[in-house]
Amino acid sequence: MNCPSAFDITTAKWGEVKETEHYDVAILPWGATEPHNYHLPYCTDMLSSAAIACEVAAAAKGQGIHAMVLPGMPLGSQNPGQTDLPFCLHFSQATQTAVLVDIVKSLKRQGIDKLLIINGHGGNSFFKGAIRDLLAEDPSFFICVSEWYTVLPHKDYFEESVDDHAGEQETSVMLHYYPDLVRMDLAGEGKSRPSPIEGLNTKVAWHPRNWRQTTDDTGIGNPFKASAEKGRRYAEAVVERYVRLLADLVKAAPCGK
Numbered sequence: 627m628n629c630p631s632a633f634d635i636t637t638a639k640w641g642e643v644k645e646t647e648h649y650d651v652a653i654l655p656w657g658a659t660e661p662h663n664y665h666l667p668y669c670t671d672m673l674s675s676a677a678i679a680c681e682v683a684a685a686a687k688g689q690g691i692h693a694m695v696l697p698g699m700p701l702g703s704q705n706p707g708q709t710d711l712p713f714c715l716h717f718s719q720a721t722q723t724a725v726l727v728d729i730v731k732s733l734k735r736q737g738i739d740k741l742l743i744i745n746g747h748g749g750n751s752f753f754k755g756a757i758r759d760l761l762a763e764d765p766s767f768f769i770c771v772s773e774w775y776t777v778l779p780h781k782d783y784f785e786e787s788v789d790d791h792a793g794e795q796e797t798s799v800m801l802h803y804y805p806d807l808v809r810m811d812l813a814g815e816g817k818s819r820p821s822p823i824e825g826l827n828t829k830v831a832w833h834p835r836n837w838r839q840t841t842d843d844t845g846i847g848n849p850f851k852a853s854a855e856k857g858r859r860y861a862e863a864v865v866e867r868y869v870r871l872l873a874d875l876v877k878a879a880p881c882g883k
Contacts, residue, residue, distance in 0.1 A: 629680030633687070634695045649692045650876045651740040652733055653679045658702020658747035659715040663792035663845030665813035666800055668713060671746035672698040674796065677803040678774050678861060679744050682868040691872050701725060703749040707837030711844070719752040726756055734767055740875050742868070743771040748790075749834075768875065775799075777867050783860040785851050792816060793847020795860070802857030813850065814843025 631637040657672025667673060676698040683693040701717040709716045726743075733741060743753060753771040760769060775795060781787075786794040793816050800808050818841050820827045837844060 629677070629684075629695065633683035633693065634676075634680055636695075636697045638694070643694070646692050649694050649738050651691070651693045651742060651872055652696055652738055653683060653693055654696045654729065654741060654743045655679045655698040656743055656745045656747070656750060657698060657700050658704070658749065659700045659713070660702060660704055660708055660747075661711055661714060661844040662796070663814050663816055663843050663849060665809045665811075665849065666792050666797060667804075667807050669698075669700045670792070670796060670800060671702065672700040673804060673807070674799050675744045675746035675774060677799075678864060678868070681861070681865045682744075682872065685865055685869045686872050689869065689873060691869075691876055693872060696729065699725065702747040703752070705749065705834040705837050707835075707839060708844070710838070719756075722750070722752055723756045723759075726753075727760065730760055730767060730769065734764070739767050741767070741769045742872065742875070743769070744868070745771055745773050746775070748773070768878075770871075770875075772868070772871075774864055777864045778860065783856060783863075786848050788818065789847035790818070791841075791847060792845040793849055794852045794856070795847075797849040797852035798854065798857035799861055800857070801852060801854040802861055805854060810849070810852075814845055816843065816845030816847045816849055817841070818846040 631639065632642050655672060655675035657669060657675050659668050661668060662670045676695065679695045683695050686693045701722050703719065704714055704716040708714050730741065745753065757769050757771065760767065780789065780795060784794045789795050797808065819839065825831050826833055
């Protein structure tokens with residue numbers, strides 16, 4: 627998947643960036659670094675978020691909205707059992723918040739006052755608190771966060787009902803954007819085991835799952851029904867929703883006014 631450099635600051639040149647007098651919004655892809663079953667890359671959460679973000683920025687340009695995609699953040703919080711696996715990296719909430727704060731400070735200094743975070747990792751639950759803290763300091767800066775995989779109903783695009791990690795949905799989106807990075811010949815079944823504590827299964831309470839006890843291949847969800855076409859249909863619909871969101875953000879006054 628190639629993003630035109632004019633929309634992706636990772637590959638953009640100053641000669642391209644300066645052609646736009648003012649940027650309406652920045653888009654920040656956020657993910658993690660962790661195993662994704664046996665067949666998907668460690669940085670799947672960041673890669674998928676970045677691909678969607680680039681398509682959003684390109685499509686928004688067609689509506690007169692100037693957006694720039696920031697470098698993807700592979701900084702995720704991990705569960706017990708995951709952190710023992712080679713090269714699975716756990717970043718504390720304090721570290722992730724500090725990175726976000728510095729990004730916001732940089733944008734504010736440059737007169738960019740709107741930020742959309744597209745998150746691809748379910749373990750990154752720090753965003754809401756961090757955003758509230760940032761707005762308490764400066765309510766004129768608008769910041770919102772979205773998990774791309776929850777934007778539209780899963781059942782309208784995919785078959786598997788249990789699909790939490792490296793399953794049909796995530797594999798389909800990666801097959802659409804990065805087919806050369808997917809090794810379906812290595813994929814495990816993605817079977818998972820419930821917690822022995824029934825109240826956790828029924829969501830009476832929450833506790834991070836021990837990944838080693840929950841799944842053998844690090845996947846939760848069958849990836850074998852995945853297809854690039856399913857990924858394309860879902861991603862295109864999500865991109866359309868995000869472009870509408872950006873259009874509304876650009877029209878709206880800063881949240882502190």
